[in-house]
Amino acid sequence: MSHEFSENIDSFDQWKSEIGKSLSRFRLWLRRNELFNEDLDRRLYKLQESLKSEYLTLAFVGEFSRGKTELINSLFFSEYGQRILPSDAGRTTMCPTELFYDRKEARPYLRLLPIETRLEATTLTEFRQLPSQWTEVPLMTASAQEMTHALHTITQTKIVTIEEAITLGFKQEMLEQSEVDETKVEIPAWRHALVSFPHSLLKRGLCILDTPGLNALGSEPELTLKLLPQVQAIVFLLGADTGVTASDMAIWENYIQTLDRDNQLGIFAVLNKVDTLWDELSSRKKVDKAVKRMINTTARQLEIDASKVIPVSAQKALVAKVRNDKSLLIRSQITELEHLLSSSLLENKESIIWESVVTEAKSLIEEAQQLLKNKSEKIYQQHSELTSLTGDNKHRIIQLIDTNKKDLQEFEHRLLAIKPSQRLLERQTQILLSTIGSKVLSKEVEITLNELVNSKTTVGLFRHMKQFFTAVNTIMRELTREAELTNKMAISLYNKFSTDFGMNLLEPKLFPAKRLGRELEQIINQSKRLNNNLFTTFTEHSLAVKRFFSSTVTEVLEFFKSTRQEMINWTQNVIYPLTQQLKLQQKLITDHQKELAELHKSRATLDGKIKALNQLINEIDLENQNAMEILRTLESKKPAKQDTNIVRISSANR
Numbered sequence: 001m002s003h004e005f006s007e008n009i010d011s012f013d014q015w016k017s018e019i020g021k022s023l024s025r026f027r028l029w030l031r032r033n034e035l036f037n038e039d040l041d042r043r044l045y046k047l048q049e050s051l052k053s054e055y056l057t058l059a060f061v062g063e064f065s066r067g068k069t070e071l072i073n074s075l076f077f078s079e080y081g082q083r084i085l086p087s088d089a090g091r092t093t094m095c096p097t098e099l100f101y102d103r104k105e106a107r108p109y110l111r112l113l114p115i116e117t118r119l120e121a122t123t124l125t126e127f128r129q130l131p132s133q134w135t136e137v138p139l140m141t142a143s144a145q146e147m148t149h150a151l152h153t154i155t156q157t158k159i160v161t162i163e164e165a166i167t168l169g170f171k172q173e174m175l176e177q178s179e180v181d182e183t184k185v186e187i188p189a190w191r192h193a194l195v196s197f198p199h200s201l202l203k204r205g206l207c208i209l210d211t212p213g214l215n216a217l218g219s220e221p222e223l224t225l226k227l228l229p230q231v232q233a234i235v236f237l238l239g240a241d242t243g244v245t246a247s248d249m250a251i252w253e254n255y256i257q258t259l260d261r262d263n264q265l266g267i268f269a270v271l272n273k274v275d276t277l278w279d280e281l282s283s284r285k286k287v288d289k290a291v292k293r294m295i296n297t298t299a300r301q302l303e304i305d306a307s308k309v310i311p312v313s314a315q316k317a318l319v320a321k322v323r324n325d326k327s328l329l330i331r332s333q334i335t336e337l338e339h340l341l342s343s344s345l346l347e348n349k350e351s352i353i354w355e356s357v358v359t360e361a362k363s364l365i366e367e368a369q370q371l372l373k374n375k376s377e378k379i380y381q382q383h384s385e386l387t388s389l390t391g392d393n394k395h396r397i398i399q400l401i402d403t404n405k406k407d408l409q410e411f412e413h414r415l416l417a418i419k420p421s422q423r424l425l426e427r428q429t430q431i432l433l434s435t436i437g438s439k440v441l442s443k444e445v446e447i448t449l450n451e452l453v454n455s456k457t458t459v460g461l462f463r464h465m466k467q468f469f470t471a472v473n474t475i476m477r478e479l480t481r482e483a484e485l486t487n488k489m490a491i492s493l494y495n496k497f498s499t500d501f502g503m504n505l506l507e508p509k510l511f512p513a514k515r516l517g518r519e520l521e522q523i524i525n526q527s528k529r530l531n532n533n534l535f536t537t538f539t540e541h542s543l544a545v546k547r548f549f550s551s552t553v554t555e556v557l558e559f560f561k562s563t564r565q566e567m568i569n570w571t572q573n574v575i576y577p578l579t580q581q582l583k584l585q586q587k588l589i590t591d592h593q594k595e596l597a598e599l600h601k602s603r604a605t606l607d608g609k610i611k612a613l614n615q616l617i618n619e620i621d622l623e624n625q626n627a628m629e630i631l632r633t634l635e636s637k638k639p640a641k642q643d644t645n646i647v648r649i650s651s652a653n654r
Contacts, residue, residue, distance in 0.1 A: 026044065061236050111134040232344070509570070
């Protein structure tokens, strides 16, 4: 990998580290200001842990023989001096492969899931939790040759009948006849591969997904429903010698184009094997024109900007890196792709982290600042009371003690008065939770899965899935209605609190039902698009269709589980600023009552109390400045939109 990519990964690590340090500073700040509690600390800890566990995921998608694995070798593993991943002619990656570093196990391994597991209803996600179902191959990372030998296991195939292959989800027109037995076909031996090893980039959070063609995408629904939607960038491989073929376009339209969500995903088309257009008998100008024509044609066919179509020779790039041939490396144009990928990958991931981690952290800091501000106002009020006791006015202490007692009684009265509103909100949040309770979801899922198992025709399968989507949308509409009512009650409670206690509050964080509704809609729409593709592909009852629908049901179920957890967190956190304000105000009134009592009994001097309050006011001002500094530090980490357009290097200047 280029020095630039490595530097960008280092910068990303540093960026995350600095955010983590700011969160640690905030935790210490909370302790100093007596605003610390276990719930808040747990939330901050989760934010810090999520920073550590984030992966940068890059997917390579394309039809067979487009050079995906060769490109991965040239981009990331050239330092081994040979091909690490199998990319020899005729022996490319045969099953979806994930390359990463397993931080939990912290050891290298190659795990392979047998192709026969496609006959089971168990999803890939569930199989990940069942290590006994995987075949593990020793991975000796100290030797490049040993690694290469082990990873060639991924390319293993087996001989089966056409009927067996179709049952396993392979399309008949895409099957290859066995050279050993003409009556049979050759299929991959493995369904999925997990490769963990301590490569420097993988250890720093890079994850690479290699997908082997239309056959795998069509028969492994979790690739399209779960893995691909979670990546930050997709490299769509095409052949510069063939351009966009019919099968290339099928992959693009059915599995990639639909993923471009709000420009948060970098999608690039790579015209690999551009060296096939190099013609020693033609001028480099003519070669450049031919390449440019191919770029523009590809961009027009895929309906993307030409700047996102990159011509590359992965094979020449690998040779150039191994031989340290700088001239050939420049001509391969691999560095242009590296620049584009590293910029897009990190920019998209930083945006995701900013939205999920930093935004919540800033909200917590702002809530704490509001607590401190209200504390400061109360202390200023107490300071004014004490300074009014100078000279002949000391007799007013008794009056202030009486006033303070009344304040405390009034505070406790208002505390009781606001309890019913709190209980109403708590009851409403329970109603909100019940809309997607486990019983409600389990019933719909159980009905749907049973119908899928018992369905005798493909038409019946599609009908049951349509019914499932209708039921799911009904649940989501009910959730949205209850969420709107819950949010209104939260706003009302905050307003009542602010009025009754005379304290300023930040606006309550509302439950994001509409955003969640859009996320569910994306899952369903993606599934429907794939449904249409399946319907035209499978004319008979098919295990592949059942497996796809089963994965869809699982994906929807996981969405609702995640939504329920977000809802639980919200119900706990929405009341938190109020309870903290109440505790703080009650403590300030009680402490002030003790101070007045001590003054009345002459156990402490008035000047000493005033001096102590002055010091406390100065400390609060300083702590507020510290909080502002933490906020400014976090704000300075906001990712800036980078210009990822590249400048083409013409052949004449190479």
